[in-house]
Amino acid sequence: MLKKVYRLIFRSKMLLKDALAETEETYGDNPCVKNFLEFVKNSSRGIIK
Numbered sequence: 001m002l003k004k005v006y007r008l009i010f011r012s013k014m015l016l017k018d019a020l021a022e023t024e025e026t027y028g029d030n031p032c033v034k035n036f037l038e039f040v041k042n043s044s045r046g047i048i049k
Contacts, residue, residue, distance in 0.1 A: 001027060001030055001032065001033065002032060002033070002036065004027070005023050005027055005033055005036060008022060008023050008026075009023060009040070009049070010049055016047075016049055020037060020040065020041065023037060024037055
């Protein structure tokens with residue numbers, strides 16, 4: 001599951017905010033995915049895509 005989330009966020013040509021929204025909509029009920037999404041959203045320095 002996390003592999004699919006990684007691919008959706010980092011490998012897709014979507015904007016980060018769109019990829020995060022899609023990920024949350026699709027896999028948001030999984031606790032590991034929720035934790036990962038919170039980390040990315042709350043990152044003070046951002047992430048490199």
